[in-house]
Amino acid sequence: MPATPPDVSGSVEPPPGDPRARVAAEIAERWNGAGVRYAVVHGLEGFPRRVGRDLDVLVHRADVERALALARERLEARGWVVARPPGLWGERLVAFAGGAGGDSLEVHTLTRLVWASVVLAGAPHTAEGHAPFRVDPWAAFAKRILMPLLAGDRTRFVERPAELRLSAEEGAVAGARLARLCGRERAERLVRLVRAGDAAGLARAADDLRRVLLATSLVRAPLPAAAALSRKLATRVREHLSPCAPVVALVGGTPAARAAVLGALREHPPAPFLAVRVRRWAGGDARTAGMQRWLGVARVAAWRLGTHWWRDTVAQSHQQLVVYDGGSLAPAGHGPGEASLVGLLLPKLDLVVRLAPADAGAAGEGARALEGWRRLTAGGRAAATAPGDDPARAAREVGRLAARLFIRDHGWASRAVPDEAPAPQVAKTSGSL
Numbered sequence: 001m002p003a004t005p006p007d008v009s010g011s012v013e014p015p016p017g018d019p020r021a022r023v024a025a026e027i028a029e030r031w032n033g034a035g036v037r038y039a040v041v042h043g044l045e046g047f048p049r050r051v052g053r054d055l056d057v058l059v060h061r062a063d064v065e066r067a068l069a070l071a072r073e074r075l076e077a078r079g080w081v082v083a084r085p086p087g088l089w090g091e092r093l094v095a096f097a098g099g100a101g102g103d104s105l106e107v108h109t110l111t112r113l114v115w116a117s118v119v120l121a122g123a124p125h126t127a128e129g130h131a132p133f134r135v136d137p138w139a140a141f142a143k144r145i146l147m148p149l150l151a152g153d154r155t156r157f158v159e160r161p162a163e164l165r166l167s168a169e170e171g172a173v174a175g176a177r178l179a180r181l182c183g184r185e186r187a188e189r190l191v192r193l194v195r196a197g198d199a200a201g202l203a204r205a206a207d208d209l210r211r212v213l214l215a216t217s218l219v220r221a222p223l224p225a226a227a228a229l230s231r232k233l234a235t236r237v238r239e240h241l242s243p244c245a246p247v248v249a250l251v252g253g254t255p256a257a258r259a260a261v262l263g264a265l266r267e268h269p270p271a272p273f274l275a276v277r278v279r280r281w282a283g284g285d286a287r288t289a290g291m292q293r294w295l296g297v298a299r300v301a302a303w304r305l306g307t308h309w310w311r312d313t314v315a316q317s318h319q320q321l322v323v324y325d326g327g328s329l330a331p332a333g334h335g336p337g338e339a340s341l342v343g344l345l346l347p348k349l350d351l352v353v354r355l356a357p358a359d360a361g362a363a364g365e366g367a368r369a370l371e372g373w374r375r376l377t378a379g380g381r382a383a384a385t386a387p388g389d390d391p392a393r394a395a396r397e398v399g400r401l402a403a404r405l406f407i408r409d410h411g412w413a414s415r416a417v418p419d420e421a422p423a424p425q426v427a428k429t430s431g432s433l
Contacts, residue, residue: 019097020105021051023078027107028132030070036063039124039136041110041143045162047130053271054106058124058139061111064091071107072412080105083272083410085244088235088317093412094272100407101400104271113142115150116210116232117217117225118181137169138177145194146178149206150213157199164197171195182212240309243316245273246350246405248398249281251326251373253355253388258325260391261355261398265323270399272406273321279312281324321402326352326373349377350405353398355388 025048031038037060043052059067072082072093080095092108113121120142126134144163148156157164166174171191178187186209193201217225250258265276312322352373373383384401386394 018050019078020053020103021047021049023075023080023095024051024055024105025132026078027071027074028134030074031067032132032134034066034070036060036067036070037124038063038067038109038134039126039139040130040133041113041121041136041139044130044133044135047133051105053104054108054274056108056110056143058113058121058136058143059109059111060123064109064111067109068093068107075105081407082412083407084412085319085406085410086242086317088238088242094406094410096271096403096407100404101396102271104403106272110143113139113147114228114232115147116214117228118150118213119217119224119228120146120181135169137167138173141166141170141174141177149202150210152206154203157197157202161197161199164194164199164202166194181216182209186212239317240313243313244406244410245316245319245321246402246409247312247316247322247324247348248351248353248402249324249326249349249373250398251352251354253357255327257355257388257391258327261386261394262323262325264391264395265321265398268395269321270396270403272403273319273399275315275318275320277311277315277320277322279322279324281326321399323398324349349373351401352377352383353394353401354383354385355394356385357388 024043028040039058040055041058042056043054045052057067068084068091072095075082075093075095080097081099082093082095084093087109090108090110092106094104094106097103097105112119112123121136121139124134124136124139126136145157174194175187175191178190181187182190186205190202190205190209193205217228250261252258253261262276262278266278269276315322354373377383384397386397388394
């Protein structure tokens with residue numbers, strides 16, 4: 001049975017300058033008052049000074065919808081715009097302070113923590129309070145350290161060494177709970193490596209740990225293990241059917257200008273996207289357009305299936321923004337009236353952003369070429385311009401426009417997000433959509 005929830009009435013007030021931490025604390029207060037059975041397992045590492053953009057919360061299955069509804073009410077009361085993207089790994093909401101371009105907070109609910117066929121935590125067991133939040137020390141250890149390690153993420157702890165710091169509560173339970181899964185000797189060694197912050201040692205120990213956990217789960221409970229594996233495989237398929245981030249093409253400007261904008265996007269992914277994946281547009285150039293019409297259909301089809309339906313859709317389902325370097329202004333070989341079959345095989349864009357030149361004549365030519373790109377977007381719905389002489393500003397504009405599409409596609413119908421937002425039009429000046 002779950003432990004009795006601790007008394008978390010002594011709320012710790014976050015500083016007034018961090019709206020994300022403040023609203024997250026208010027959500028926790030609402031959950032506590034409503035009797036929601038939950039435990040925050042990741043995202044509180046900086047509280048009360050700050051919280052992460054993504055709060056992972058282990059919630060009792062029967063309380064998930066109530067928890068999200070209460071969170072939505074509190075966020076909207078504070079003026080945040082709330083979206084409800086697909087819940088591939090658990091139902092969730094994403095909220096924006098003041099709309100697209102503002103700060104974001106994701107509340108991601110999980111009903112259990114599972115790796116392959118191994119159930120690491122089946123329900124929240126709150127044993128210690130991190131006022132006003134309820135936490136589960138073992139689930140927090142499993143989510144923050146054990147699951148990335150088992151998933152083969154070899155760079156996470158090198159880039160984020162602070163995630164290997166154990167709280168006193170985590171240290172008190174990690175060894176005993178790990179021993180049930182992989183034996184006392186391995187458990188003690190793993191905890192020693194974590195305490196020492198030895199990311200390289202943990203990476204070396206991961207292969208042996210994966211084999212032992214899989215074997216133990218299959219021997220102890222073969223039917224539940226098989227069911228967990230089947231659900232995992234189903235999720236892998238659903239990754240390609242649950243995109244929640246748009247596909248963007250950045251066109252125009254010089255190669256150096258586009259590279260600067262793409263570099264700024266990769267270095268600082270705009271909210272709510274977790275990363276930015278940059279691709280090269282494979283449309284070819286005008287000299288090869290005729291050959292592509294006759295000989296390139298199979299090649300482009302294979303490229304599209306291998307890239308769009310594999311890499312891009314997985315990235316989108318992981319809430320990663322996919323940005324294509326579209327090269328020159330004209331979508332050579334695939335513009336209006338050209339190679340329509342090949343055009344059908346290319347990825348369908350959600351947004352095209354043109355880097356606006358300073359020259360007025362070039363601007364007029366660019367506006368006409370933008371119409372060709374517009375026909376490659378889904379429904380021809382979104383094309384805009386961004387300043388070509390300021391990479392940081394252009395990157396912010398691309399992020400704002402992509403976030404606006406995210407809100408429009410996944411907005412949770414409310415007074416803050418209309419049921420039907422008007423389709424963006426081709427922008428006449430930079431920064432409008």
